Amino acid sequence: IQLSAERLEMKLGDRLSREDAEALRRSTGMIVSQVAALKAMVDDFRDYARLPAPEPTRLDLNALVGEVLGLYEDSRVPITKRLAPELPAVWADGAQIRQVIHNLVQNAQDALENVRGAGRSPAIEVRTEPAGDRVRLAVSDNGGGFPEELMARIFEPYVTTKPRGTGLGLAIVKKIIDEHHGSVAIENQPARGASVTVLLPLAKAA
Structure with missing residues (x-):
């Protein structure tokens, strides 16, 4: 066509x-x-x-985040990294977690399309930190947040806030993280914007 x-x-x-x-x-x-x-x-x-079953190995999450964000150096929206030093390795499939990071960053970028018109400077923050027997990855933005009526269904396939969105980006994230025996949560921030938080299991002892 x-x-x-x-x-x-x-x-x-x-x-x-x-x-x-x-x-x-x-x-x-x-x-x-x-x-x-x-x-x-x-x-x-x-x-x-067709998402394949994950093939987890010891994974340096900070290194992977840095590698992925390197692709966004010329992004129209500044991205701040706050990566915990000496972060423990996680037990995860690197290719699939790479897709998770991409999806979350792209979702944050889409949420910021109209921020400049609202008199704010768009910004994204990607953060990692230890969380007990897990490692936390959080991607936050200062956009308009998610509509409250969609919060309970936001990870379902085909649920989207974008006029041209497919509604599968966050559904793919949820499916990948579930198959890693992790968890993912989303919340609207009081100072406007949204944050998506992923918890991944620590790598097995060598």
């Missing part, structure tokens, strides 16, 4: 009046964007439905 729309624009664009060519460009642009949105939805559904 996308390729056909792009070819149609290329083939007819030079044969139309300026007004008609602009209308064609807008229409094909809308088709391309909708196809991209559908592809993202299919990809998310595939990730959710």
Whole structure:
């Protein structure tokens, strides 16, 4: 569909009046964007439905967080790292926890799209710390928070606050963490914004 729309624009664009060519460009642009949105939805559904069983090993969570956040160095939203020194290793599948971090950071970024217009500077914080026999990973933002009516269902598939969201990002996070015998919780912060907290089990003794 996308390729056909792009070819149609290329083939007819030079044969139309300026007004008609602009209308064609807008229409094909809308088709391309909708196809991209559908592809993202299919990809998310595939990730959710076919999530393999985790293959846990000793994992340096701080190192993984630093590696993932390195991909966001040019992000439009500043991300602050508060990583506990000498954090104990966790027992987790590195590839799957990488996806968890990505999903949480992207979710926070999406929540901050309209913050500048509200007179605030958007900000994200990623924090790690020991938590008894677990390690805590928290991703917080200063956006508008989650609607109270969705809080009880926010980890269910297809529940979303975004006009173009698939509603699978947090569902994938929940599924991954459950299969790691961990826990995930979400809360709205008093000073506005939201925080998602993940608890992962410590690595087995060597």
